[in-house]
Amino acid sequence: MLEAISPMLTLAAADAGAQEGLRASLLVLVFPLLASIACGLCAVFGVKSKLPAWITVGALAASFVVTLMIWGQAGHNTFIAHGYEWITLAWGDGPGQQLVANLSLYIDSLTLLWMLFVTGLATLIALYASEYMSHDVGPGYCRFFAYFSLFVFSMACLVMGDNLLLLYLGWEGVGLCSYLLIGYFYTKPSAVAAAKKAFIVNRIGDLGLALGIFSVFVTFGTVEFAPLFEMLREGVDGAGAPLAGSWQATWIPVFFMIGAFGKSAQFPLYVWLPDAMEGPTPVSALIHAATMVTAGVYLIARMMPLYLLDGTHFALALVAWGGGITALLAATIGMAQFDIKRIMAYSTVSQLGFMFAGLGVLTSAGAAFHVFTHAFFKATLFLCCGAVMHGFAGQLDLRKLSGVGFMKGWGIVGIAMFIGCLNLAGFPFTAGYFSKDMILAQTFATPGYAMLGWVLLLTAGITAYYTFRVFFRVFVGPKLYEPGDEHHGDDNHSHDHDHAHEDFHPHPPGWAINSVLALLAVLSIAAAATYFINKPDHGWVGSMVHNSTADVTSPHEGTFLGMDPHKAMYYVSAIVGFIGIAIAFMLHYVGRRTSEKANADKLLPAVGPVATWAQGKWYIDELYDAVIRQPLLVLSHVFHIVDKLLVDGLVNLFGRLPTMTARALRPSQNGVLQSYAAGMAAGLVFVLLVVWALL
Amino acid sequence: MTELLPMLTTGATLAQIGDVFMHEVTLFHYLFVSAAMFALGVIGFLSRRNIIIMFLCTEMMFQGAGLAMIAFGRYHMNLTGDVFVIFILTIAAAESALALALVVLLYRRRETLDASAWAELRG
């Protein structure tokens, strides 16, 4: 089949602007879509084998290969691959009098960068899931892989779409798949609630995105990227008027930012992501760590020219500080959690904050590089947590597990986890170290953001601490465990979990999980190597970004305490990381005999209620509930009552008017002969009087 | 008679009106009597409770109307009014037979001739 595709990938000589071609890249979308349909058919025909998994893995691998081939063919050029006309409406011939949104693809190196790791990681994680979900073989298994493939399809639409409406389709499509997959264990009320929350919070962001798209259309008269970027290059709107200093230049980026903050779980819309951990772990790894949540970063990177229109960089400052605040906030919450998957979730929120800070301080290359490295090491971390959860019957509490890495059959998990943790903590010469440094250094290099730099540096230290807190407690130390009470996906909670402990033996991961973990661990180390390809361009990722619309000129005016921040940060961040790891080592490894207690507990009285507050996630969920949800609910009840009593009451009142009139007139019909006669006489008198008056 | 209306509207003295009445027996006199009979009938019908009396009152109204018709017939010098009255008399006779029968029936039911005893049609 691939031989059949490759001739189609021929293309013309490279030019600066977008050119048509590479229609074969539509296959990147087609394969996952077909896989999704096939998995759905498997469900219809009641397939009771791992067939859906193999279909999905095959299709995603095919997508990955096609992406690789496109990359090979396209290089750093921009292409538009035409699909078909989706939404087209014309009401005139002039500029801005047609709404055109085709199902076509816009392929440049930013797109390719994203699609490479999306399809690549999706393939690996699907392989992992084939084993992870094996207890659910049957309709649930089909369902899972159908959603999984649909997710990759939507993500491809999001990343590759050649217009904002198709991007929006992908944007909401990934949201839908996220909703369906978080709610995969649909009999669990918490999963259903988390799914709902994710969708609704995302919708708030989508509102911003929709308004952004509308404004873009009205300003530029198009939602297609190619003409849009053409205009943005000139800095003019559709009529040719310069945009610098206009309100659009200030506010359209803010609209897009709201969308990005919703999808990428940034303050104040981050609350859905930690709850999203109710989904199966492969989903958390792929959607809620590696790919979907980076869509916001992609959006801002993609629309970077729009952000640069405004000379004051108002929106970029918001992005930077939004990211910085989120990074710190999530890290402080992550420090105090006990559920290892939640810790990972908060670390994802925190790392996404780094990426946004990177975008805000004008290093889109750094942000994209961090997306790239983060995708690998965070996927590794999640999948390791998943392996633990799978092996210990859903146990995720770090107070109930210890020394897992040294147990028989858990070696690969332990090593992969160690590599992942090193990356996340920013240990020198790991991929996470280089990517985080790029962002940190730039915050000092860009004038006006030094404060943000210190915040992020503090966050980096906290990150190193809570990452290794998990590692030192769960993966090393005395070998102790207490199984969870879940048989994931198996809704039969009822069967005797009193005996579960005595009969329980943790079952170590099989070949699929182990090989995926090993490969991912290797890849997360290898990702560091890309930093040295094309070094002056900030590595391979940097060169991909620089050849796309996300290219920005990073300023170099600022210093870090008088030193060149890019050089100083190599040492500073390494030291910060070491300190974090060392504190974790002291508090959670040294002298720990049980899984429950560690030295850290002795510090608890010193910090007072702060630890409890952090553990309670600073009560932001409760705050939202009290400030937004409850008043809205009360308002709904009020509206309902108003509707019943006032609006409908008025209607019923009109309905009763005839009856009421009749009732008022009823006494006149008293049945007494004389009163009727009197009425007649009165009538006669009245007629006579009228005649009298008229004469 | 024809001069009476303008007199009433312009506000003549009672003596002037009396002059008109005294002058000769005109259509107006007949009509006055007929109106008086009708009015008495109405008043009687409204004020009395006894069904028979009420019935007699309606007869009086009838005859008031009849008198007016005859007067007009005479006035116009044709027989239309007289023919009408003959018809009315015939019908009134038949009607009074029917009505009296009904009165007897009603009296047997309630042992009273009070009209207010029957108010079945009260709304």
Added chain:
Amino acid sequence: MLLLLVVIPIVAALLIAFASPALARRIAGASSLLFFALTVACAFVFDWSDGAAFQMPFRLPLGLGDDGAAGVALEFGVDGVAMLLIMLTGLLAPLCVFGSFSSITDRVRTYYAWLLALQAPMVAVFLARDLITFYVAFEFTLVPMYVLISLFGSTNRKHAATKFFLFTFTGSLMTLAGLLYVVWFNATQLPLSGLGAGEWSFNIGVLMEAARQMSATEQAWVLLAMMCGFAVKTPLFPVHTWLPLAHTEAPTAGSVVLAGVLLKLGTYGLYRFVIPFVPVAVAEYAPLIAIISIIGIVYAGLICWVQRDVKKLVAYSSVSHLGFCVLGLFALNSVGSVGSVMYMINHGLSTGALFFCVGMMYERYHTRSLEEVGGLAKKMPVWAFFTVFFTLASVGLPGLNGFVSEIMCLLGAFQSGATWGVGGTPGPLGPWFAAVAATGMIIAAIYLLYMVGRIVFGPLREPEGHEHHGPLPVDLNRREILVLAPLAALCLFLGLYPRPALKALEAPVAHALAGVHEHRATMTANTAGALVLVETPPLGAREEATP
């Protein structure tokens, strides 16, 4: 051909009335399929490239006038918009018949006869080119619906049916008054100014031309009169209360037709009469109507959230959704109006289907309470799939039909009146309208996911003594799947490839908006002239260039 569309259901209804119950079902099924086939045939005969023209004309003079040129006539003709709505009616007819096989076991003949009889006036409303034909058909839809609700509804059906009848009837009487004023104006007032033939014409096209000659005050009064009827039918915010009641009490097929087609009569009336007839008043009062729609979107949406009855929830969601539809229409530009017409069709498909889903649940559990049932995905996966699917279509998920129309309505409102950039169109609304209305998207997600989260997902909850499924299996049977599958397929098709429908709507919508554009052009010319007189800079070049 168009006459056949009206005649077939009536003949079928008569046949059913005199057939045996078993045969009645078969006749109903066959004739509704025939009806559907005929609508499809019409769509093939219809020349889509000339969608603005009223094609396949049919005219039968009824009395008045020597040669019958003027006066009342049975007159039909379809343009692109009407054709699409007729196809929707045609599609829903067989689905309603087949969807009722198991739920209606009593008085079968009455039921199917009236259900079929309902199709004729509905389709006649879309076909009508004569005012009286339109009005008679518009009102006659009430009779079969009244019977369906009052005989086959749930406990409170008599009250619901009476309210439905009286409420909408009162409204449409006002509409009739407004429209008759236009007839009178055409016949007696226009000739005074040397225009028109002075005939008592009831032709909608003639009247449209005449109505545009009315003064602004007259137009405003006619607008008010017409809004009375059409707003009640749509229904818009303060006059919507008959709808939840009627929906809750109606039998499943009744709800489907009600949501699918009957509500569209209101929006179709707005599209066919209000906008082309009184453009001056429309341009003036559009912001007011838009505000009412937006209030409806938010208000009804929030009310949905606290409903305990699934059917009532979906009914209120109709009120909220049709707010988008009216908002798009009164953006008075192509994007908004095309979006609005698409909304009519999409809402018919997805909400109609949701009512089917709720009905299928009701047939099995005999309750619609969110408190009593839950987590049905466990027991009825196929049903759960369809319910979630149609819910998502209703939420406006991209890739499904609801998105295309919703985003177009909002974009239409957003660009209407925008004076910056190049994508704006002249119009009465603006970004703020769109921004506030767009919160409806969030609210829709809240209440619909709440509903799905209760009845489809979560732990399984069933009412006591639910085992009496009757002849129905636990999950959907083949007949029920066949009822839902075409709707799902269409939702998907219109979501992924709306292009043909949009293309078909371009011309007729432009035709309907011509009056508004004309008015706007004269206004702009006048304003520009006035501005030149007082020596202020003229308006933006783009606005002046607008034809």
